[in-house]
Amino acid sequence: MNHPIQASSHAHDAYTRGLLLDEDDQVDQAVDAFQEAIESGDPEWGPKAAFQLGMILREGGDEAGGERAYRQVIDSSDGPELGAALLNLGALLMERNKREAAKETLSRALELGGPTERGGAAANLGNLAKDQGDIESAQRFFELAMECSRDNTPEADDLLEALEAAGRTAEVQNRKDALREARVAGGTAGAEHLAKLLMEQGNHSGAVDAFRQAIAFGHPEGTPRAEAELAGQLLPVDEAKKVFHEVIASGHDKWGPMASVNLGVLLEEEGDLQGAKDAYRRGSQFTDPESGGRAARYLGDLQAQEGDVAGAVESYRRAMESEGEDGVAAAFSLASLLATSGDRNGAAEIYERLAQMPWPEVRSEAQRELRELKGSALGRLFHRR
Numbered sequence: 001m002n003h004p005i006q007a008s009s010h011a012h013d014a015y016t017r018g019l020l021l022d023e024d025d026q027v028d029q030a031v032d033a034f035q036e037a038i039e040s041g042d043p044e045w046g047p048k049a050a051f052q053l054g055m056i057l058r059e060g061g062d063e064a065g066g067e068r069a070y071r072q073v074i075d076s077s078d079g080p081e082l083g084a085a086l087l088n089l090g091a092l093l094m095e096r097n098k099r100e101a102a103k104e105t106l107s108r109a110l111e112l113g114g115p116t117e118r119g120g121a122a123a124n125l126g127n128l129a130k131d132q133g134d135i136e137s138a139q140r141f142f143e144l145a146m147e148c149s150r151d152n153t154p155e156a157d158d159l160l161e162a163l164e165a166a167g168r169t170a171e172v173q174n175r176k177d178a179l180r181e182a183r184v185a186g187g188t189a190g191a192e193h194l195a196k197l198l199m200e201q202g203n204h205s206g207a208v209d210a211f212r213q214a215i216a217f218g219h220p221e222g223t224p225r226a227e228a229e230l231a232g233q234l235l236p237v238d239e240a241k242k243v244f245h246e247v248i249a250s251g252h253d254k255w256g257p258m259a260s261v262n263l264g265v266l267l268e269e270e271g272d273l274q275g276a277k278d279a280y281r282r283g284s285q286f287t288d289p290e291s292g293g294r295a296a297r298y299l300g301d302l303q304a305q306e307g308d309v310a311g312a313v314e315s316y317r318r319a320m321e322s323e324g325e326d327g328v329a330a331a332f333s334l335a336s337l338l339a340t341s342g343d344r345n346g347a348a349e350i351y352e353r354l355a356q357m358p359w360p361e362v363r364s365e366a367q368r369e370l371r372e373l374k375g376s377a378l379g380r381l382f383h384r385r
Contacts, residue, residue, distance in 0.1 A: 011044075014040065020162055034053040063092060067092060083117035115153055115155065118151075141190070144190070149183060149217060155183075187214075189222065192226055212230070215227055227246060231244050231262070241266055241267075243259075245263070248282060260295050264276040264280040283295025289321065301333065313337065
């Protein structure tokens with residue numbers, strides 16, 4: 001009579017050990033522990049371990065392994081991990097463009113999941129409906145996602161309980177924060193998608209309200225993103241500038257520099273060049289390679305216009321650290337600035353580097369500039385003779 005209890009205790013211990021190992025980034029050991037719990041055949045802890053294993057495999061790039069683990073949970077569980085597995089599998093199917101299978105799976109998540117899973121499922125179902133041209137259903141799903149995220153029904157969390165039992169007080173609060181973020185993620189996404197949908201329909205006042213609802217959820221990623229999108233597309237200039245300042249002050253590494261760029265552009269259009277430079281400079285100090293690079297490039301352009309060659313050179317070199325169009329544009333601007341400032345060798349070096357880029361149009365333009373640079377130097381040499 002004791003064997004089932006012992007087996008269950010063993011599976012629980014292995015599962016809990018796996019949770020804490022995964023929390024400590026000891027992924028291989030966590031996988032072993034979860035496998036141990038799964039192989040025990042325990043009807044409660046086995047499916048829970050399978051769900052955790054699915055997340056690890058998915059995050060590690062093993063989509064097939066993640067899908068197998070999620071399906072194992074779906075086939076064997078009626079616990080809270082069932083809704084989470086359905087949501088994750090539905091999202092995975094969406095990424096693979098298996099829309100009908102995703103719709104069916106997400107509909108089950110909406111039916112069987114807790115508030116967190118229902119919010120995420122509703123937001124995803126809204127996107128599927130929108131892609132199929134069913135605008136009315138999309139709007140209804142997005143509004144449902146917001147409603148689910150406002151549901152404060154308590155949800156148990158095994159990792160939180162494991163951290164509390166282990167006396168890891170600091171991590172307990174971090175986990176509570178993460179759970180709250182997960183709870184409002186679906187509603188935040190739903191509100192943002194609803195705002196964009198209403199914008200496309202010309203309902204700007206409704207879009208503003210939806211963006212403000214997204215902001216109100218307080219999601220650390222979604223709030224500054226919604227603020228930046230709201231200010232960048234819908235608000236009057238003075239109000240937009242205020243919101244951009246708030247996003248910059250949030251310190252978010254992506255949306256902060258993007259807000260800096262947008263604020264700088266507004267100030268530049270108003271003729272406040274010093275304010276624009278300050279905004280661009282602030283944006284260039286963020287580490288995001290895209291928006292930070294753009295802010296640095298725009299700062300370099302203003303400095304070059306004002307004759308601050310040293311400042312422009314520094315800003316352009318900062319922008320060149322980013323990949324993509326801003327880094328390339330900054331490189332061309334820097335090469336031109338160096339050439340007009342007398343540093344033809346420095347300009348030639350940059351053009352030669354650009355001529356090795358993988359993009360044909362960039363290579364062609366760099367080669368043309370390099371020919372012109374060398375041709376003008378040769379012309380001056382003949383003139384001196």
